Amino acid sequence: MIYKSSLHFETRHEMDIVDITGEVQRIVSESGVKDGMALVFCPGSTGAITTIEYEPGLLHDLPAALERVAPADIYYKHDETWHDGNGRSHVKAGIMGPDVTVPVEEGRLVLGTWQQIVFVECDIRPRSRTLIVHIVG
Amino acid sequence: MIYKSSLHFETRHEMDIVDITGEVQRIVSESGVKDGMALVFCPGSTGAITTIEYEPGLLHDLPAALERVAPADIYYKHDETWHDGNGRSHVKAGIMGPDVTVPVEEGRLVLGTWQQIVFVECDIRPRSRTLIVHIVG
């Protein structure tokens, strides 16, 4: 059985990190699935999904690390195609990946105590985001 | 229900990035699955799967970022084991990961308008690649 849903939110700025754990758990509960898995996917090439401890320090530290991989102050050939200045966004999102799959047991996401499912806004401006959530069980 | 398939291609050079979206969609269509998910997996430790906007600029920018993480001109201990010079390939593939799972709705992969599923050839020479695609629904 597959239960299909989605969740929607606005991001506020580049490298905004959004805790979506509560929303994904709500969808798991709606689905009625007891044991299975939850796929969370970002349709879009400048956003990433992962898990992290959602606390203010890491909301700075994760972006700082990604800046070392794809700095803001270098030239990206992506700009030759679109002139939109977000080459670094695509690179960060491509390396992190657009999806995460979390196990579900007894109707609950199986996460660590300090682990949240997050969306990482890699784009250089605020965006309206819709993520796809599929529950299998 | 699980529909099993695979896709095959030759890569041309280190950091060749191959757009496999059309082939994965073809397998989704063959499977007859309307709602579910598509798992794309690389059996091999020097290739990675992710999504990106497939345009010429990023085909340069993504490899340049991975070069910052695993440069070509440093020593890798991997060489002490195999002397094959592709330590950086394993490192890049290990960080990006070998799999992506994409939701399927109404028989279509749910992707962003500018988002493609890609294989990233991290090995240092052209390779013959077979990827595994499983459709669940």
Place this chain on the structure above:
Amino acid sequence: MIYKSSLHFETRHEMDIVDITGEVQRIVSESGVKDGMALVFCPGSTGAITTIEYEPGLLHDLPAALERVAPADIYYKHDETWHDGNGRSHVKAGIMGPDVTVPVEEGRLVLGTWQQIVFVECDIRPRSRTLIVHIVG
């Protein structure tokens, strides 16, 4: 059908990399699933799952690359929250991701000849780890 299991081990030090392929295959065999997929997930925000060739050289090279992304000798704001000194651990794990999904065919994980499923201990001290494994088929 979903078969739920878990696996447990102790890590020995920061960036200990543990080959869990045999344990995951044992769970696949126990499940009786012939064709499907195996989800391996780390409940915890300082551990990562990926695949790599498990050989001594790469056990050095992968950590060295992650050190370039999240160096040990810089300041992390995470420390202002917890004073536990493992900001770099969260960053590395967040970028690599907590999950991998591997196809199963004829009761076997479909992996490359030199490809192993590994847990990467990103935390700065030895940890007792329990991973979740769900087999779908």
